[in-house]
Amino acid sequence: MKHNLLSRKATCNSHGQDSSYFLGWEEYEKHPYDVVRNSTGIIQMGLAENQLSFDILEAWLAKNPDASMLKRGNVSVFKELALFQDYHGMPIFKDSLAEFMSEIRGNKVRFDPNKLVLTAGATSANETLLFCLADPGEAFLLPTPYYPGFDRDLKWRTGVEIIPIHCSSSNEFQITETAVEEAYRRAQKRNIKVKGVLITNPSNPLGTTVSRSELHMLLRFVAAKGIHLISDEIYSGTVFDSPAFVSISEAIMEIKDYNKILDQVHIVYSLSKDLGLPGFRVGAIYSDNNSVIAAATKMSSFGLVSSQTQHLLSAMLSDKKFTGKYIMENKKRLKERHDMLVLGLREARISCLNSNAGLFCWVDMRHLLSSKTIEGEIKLWKKILYEVGLNISPGSSCHCTEPGWFRVCFANISQETLELAMQRLKAFVNSGHRSGIQRKLIGNSKKLSLSKWVFGLSSSEGDSGR
């Protein structure tokens, strides 16, 4: 097949899927850890999923058969749902989603359901917003490190560029005005028109909430430049510790002048992280800009939310007792799990960025690098993947400018698995990795060919052999 017969999009690499982020995933798929069937397999710590609170969801479902049985008051609404394809979305669902978003923000802001656009996941929401706000060749500024999927979601089909705002560990990766201005100038030098800034708050991969002062700085910046600010707040319900989450929707209310830039500020939301329902594909765009809402609503035709799912979730989210309980309990569990990971890492003499949100930690392994370069980081990453048997995400895949940082997820595995992961890591570090001794790579064999120190550890601890 001659490649010129297909589009450039089909034959280029902008989907980003050759990055290490996805390669680690693939490797995990080949040798996944299973407590019974593959106790020496790779433990998946590269997947930011929230699996901690399904029991609460399931309990609700058991008590509310109507919602799941496509009924309302014991009458089948199947036909109505099967036919419902209005891109304005189900009013009752948007109402409950808007209220849920408010609740997550401590009811400090109200969201107008008419300013919500439903999309098949945040992936679609982000792409749709970019299609609405930027032409091909124009750019958005993004603070690094950022979610690897943005390279695909924001750039691939839209033709929009990402210009990184460099953040560093010297100030805990906070977004400084200097860094933002510098990124903007870099774009100008390349004759690239900047259409906006996109932040993720709470941050992926940092797991930190963006501070009030950073938000105000960004609002001032976009006001001055006359550009957009997109706040991807899909982790807003995962803030388990202080400082409290400050949404852009709150920050913008705090200064009267910001009234003028309401049209320039947009929020992306999703139920994939907060509720742990990525399979259901529920994303949303929220904006005060009527033109954006109008255009995005029409575009949502390309990826609507299944009416079956809207029906189920509108019942769930309208149940305030449930949502209150869920939000609270979920945070509690996230905190516990986060603390477990931090402690486990500490025992391996590994520190991580102080974080209060998200489903992961931003872990500092700079001291384990054989060389302070991206190559050194990838070398370490591969060791951890193949020898320690942990799939974690190297900072370079998140465009971090400092080698040696890794994102490690903690909410998608069981407590026991997390403990095992920490043991493996501790053993790896204690084994004198610092001397840079080469370890045998596992390769494709499913047979046990881990370095004997890991195997030795397991059998002496008597855990993973079960």
Added chain:
Amino acid sequence: MGSGNEQHLLSKIATNNGHGENSSYFDGWKAYDCDPYHPTQNPQGVIQMGLAENQLSFDLVEEWLKKNPKASICTAEGISKFKDTAIFQDYHGLPAFRNAIAKFMEKVRRGRAKIDPERIVMSAGATGALEMIVFCLADPGDAFLVPTPYYPAFDRDLRWRTGAQLVPIVCESSNNFKITRVALESAYEKAQEANIKVKGLIITNPSNPLGTVLDRETLRSILGFINEKNIHLVCDEIYAATVFSHPPFIGISEMIEEDTKFNRDLIHVLYSLSKDMGFPGFRIGIVYSYNDVVVNCARKMSSFGLVSTQTQHLIALMLSDEEFMENITAENARRLAARHDLFTQGLARVGINCLKSNAGLFCWMDLRSLLKDATIEAEIALWHIIVNEVKLNVSPGSSFHCSEPGWFRVCFANMDDETMNVALQRIHTFVSQVNGAAQSSKKKHWQRSLRLSFPSLRFEDVTTTPGIMSPHSPLVHAPI
């Protein structure tokens, strides 16, 4: 807010008319929205006949659902699957889902083609699926040839965000809108002359709005054409299971299995459960390509619109119940046939003909004889009368880019029998008044309208369309 300034803040795509909603086509929707028919609450309201929905067999599905509580992952029977389903966001889709879709597609093709589940790529609806195919096959500025008349939203789906172009292949009633080799070549040459690079051809089979299936000869001719020009063929087969009488549906898959000289890398099929099963709300679109690179690319792109796993689960269970699917497909075809016959015979009784059709959820009605003259303006004038006076929302052929004024698409599967009868009654009344045995001022009024021009007041009422429907309009975006 909404200062004039802000327009520059948005993209060209967001501010152009590529979404197509400013066309006069949407007037009918507006009229329906403001005054929807209801047998008891609003018996004088507008009857919706512009919506190609299949509402005939829900009773059978509901029965199946009652018997299969496991299909809902949230019931006691199904809940063990809840967590796994809710977490699953793999763009390959649930294996059970892909397998069930593949099996169903094979059934619909009467076992004459093998459908490989590994090639199935999903999308949240056929709308997204078609756009995705275009993103894979064409760069901005590249074009697709599309036979007229065609589904109005192709203008949006193929072009809006992709930047691709659409070049019509003009088909005519003189030969029942057949897609001839001459017409194909002519369209291709027109594109060449305008320096437009043609990347592919898109056919809808069974056809929307014609309701006809393509015969073997035409399919072979099309395959020959695309092979010769080395361009892609995208076959939109979303109405495949709505074929209710002879001749049978022949999928492109069957053709290329029969004849292996055609380059398979050029062949792509679009499918959905929105028409065949009547599930547009569940957003189940499928891209089936014979080209490995396209499958891979489309699969990655499908991240932008995956099918909800809650829905995948339900559909997997339903479609793999072969006995049920056998029954519902057969019964659905029977009901479509009955409804089609009821409607076409009712029309025939007042001298209105439709294109002979055996598929789809609509008829292609010939009202050329009622036109004052053979112009689009006359067609739109007649259409306004039908919408506002006869109170039927039908779709004017011009919105389907039909080259001949006077044709209208009328949907018959989105209502119950009683409503259908009311609609027929209204048509009878209208035609009798136009032909008018009785002398009446009403008759003169119709004649005046049709011969001279439409009543100007009525015209102004409805042609100024801002294209923005009420926020609670249930219908707008899918003028299918």
